[in-house]
Amino acid sequence: MRIALAKESEPGEARVAMVPELVGGLITAGYEFAVQPGAGQGAMITDEAYAAAGATITEDALQGAELIISVQPLPPELVADLPPGTATLSFLPYSHDLEVVRIRRDARVTSFAMDLVPRISRAQSMDALTSQAMVAGYRGAIVAAGMLRQFFPMSMTAAGTIPPAQVVVLGAGVAGLQAIATARRLGAVVKGYDVRPAASEEIASMGAIAIELDLPPLDGAGGYAREMSPERALLQQQRLTPYLAAADAVITTASVPNRRPPILITRTMTERMKPDSVIVDLAADTGGNVEDVRPGTVTRVGQARVWGGANVPSQLPGPASRLYAQNVANVIMLMTADGRFAPDYGDEVVAGMCLTRDGMITHGPAASLIDTELINDGVVIADE
């Protein structure tokens, strides 16, 4: 029973799906572990470190593997060539590229998506969206502190007092709360906002002030915020504007899985911001919370600079890989019985993660998107 660790193929991806510290546990569980040479390079993990942990390092690592693990989806040409029944485990964001689903279905690959782990407490230790969001949230606050040409903390010196920075964090999921915690550590005055009223308490528990916009409540399924009506979105934008105008730094973290993130900050709102203020948009990869944000780029809008995050967790590949690898190892152990890879599809976690199997699309929303697409003659309606 071979598990193969694939070298990432996507440009700029520095993470790796398994770390040497966790290889031993998989071998003990009954697996052979094979690694493509250089797989850990981006995260500064050497082939020797994997070998010392008991892994085989070989260009042919994927051959004969029952399960192939990676961070990003394997490239299409590789998937197409896999023996039917091979299992893959990786992130599989499908909504903006349904080809990802079709190729796996047609290759009769059993594909498990780390981004489809159900948000139930039993599956917390497998939840890679959470672990990577934590990394992104920390990074977002550090980037904001690095861009801001002011202090985060208040400083009292013989030459007078410098007031602390005013930071606003939009979205109080895992990334948002981590950004709040980090900005607070640095001594900034932090205000937090989330469309879910339940988030106010979490925001306050991190030492931030919860912004109350007095809008009708909007709670979502699975711990994520639902989408809202255009009228409500407009009202939210209007009422957020004064908070942004008073902020030195803003960090936006609002995302909805497999959907375009909401625009929380329009160009007009950015133009109202202070001279030298900064916005860090952690949702830029999938469209952004800030109008006209571009991932991997700093844009000047009015007097503010807007940083568009591009694969933010990969910017801290060491810890991001360590956490992702633990999530992966926990998923593998869940799918292991009697020393064999034997996913139990009666388990809601296993079933929830499964995107394709035996030539079928097993994930309802993905299947219906493919249907929609056919009906609309190739026009994908995944956004809004």
Next chain:
Amino acid sequence: MRIALAKESEPGEARVAMVPELVGGLITAGYEFAVQPGAGQGAMITDEAYAAAGATITEDALQGAELIISVQPLPPELVADLPPGTATLSFLPYSHDLEVVRIRRDARVTSFAMDLVPRISRAQSMDALTSQAMVAGYRGAIVAAGMLRQFFPMSMTAAGTIPPAQVVVLGAGVAGLQAIATARRLGAVVKGYDVRPAASEEIASMGAIAIELDLPPLDGAGGYAREMSPERALLQQQRLTPYLAAADAVITTASVPNRRPPILITRTMTERMKPDSVIVDLAADTGGNVEDVRPGTVTRVGQARVWGGANVPSQLPGPASRLYAQNVANVIMLMTADGRFAPDYGDEVVAGMCLTRDGMITHGPAASLIDTELINDGVVIADE
């Protein structure tokens, strides 16, 4: 009695020597305050803000001014044209460019150097080296956190624990202690080192571990470390090496006024550092604590990246200007009597700051450097 705020002429200098908040106090003290247009631009302070505080904004601000204030030394051609007896107040680092002294002497300008404020407690509120070092120390820690592809804090999550970063700070003056404090705020494990044994307590009081190298003690005058023998420097380098080899991030802050800073980290030492480690050298402008560092550049040495600071306080021009301006205002008030600019040269602070006056070099060390230079027929011996 006119005080003029000069627009900085040095490329990359974003600070400004006075802020609007403090203009009112100078006017109350009896001065007219004139500002060159755009003087505050780099620090995002508008001409309108100075005008609202009572200042006159004019291209001719310097004309008829009794005192001209700036951050960097005024350009030579401007100094040469000043009416004799005009006073200037700015940083005046002279040791690597004695022309700065000669021009002021020959123009019969009364020049006060902010970097020569004596380090006595009465003058603390005028000590711009201290206020700017504080800014640089904060910035150094933030830059290190931003460069490091790991977390500073320890993180405990459902997917396991990420250990905190190991940070070493060399030099525990104002910049070093501020770097320690900031890295500690972010949750890093910090070790600090200074050649002055007395610094150990201050290092510990910031929550860091004081590195003890078991070298003969070396205390300096005026709160600065003295220079040491080559043998002692070598021993120090050898004993520091294991600490650097264990560090994720190193911040160096050791400087000696008007001297080349000591090389604390040789190329060989940097080559011993961990994959992906970072060094932030806050002394790079004047030669650096790290061998081969280049100001304004990130250099790769071995597996480490070395950030060479270039005018680091200017990277946070808002707070740096605010603090510098308060230092300047305090100096001006010290030199004001009966609503007039009347420096009392019997005051050790005034006398200590004065570099040239009435066609003479009034600062002993600068005068002897100029003598040395003449004796050596143009070869400046300012280093070592």
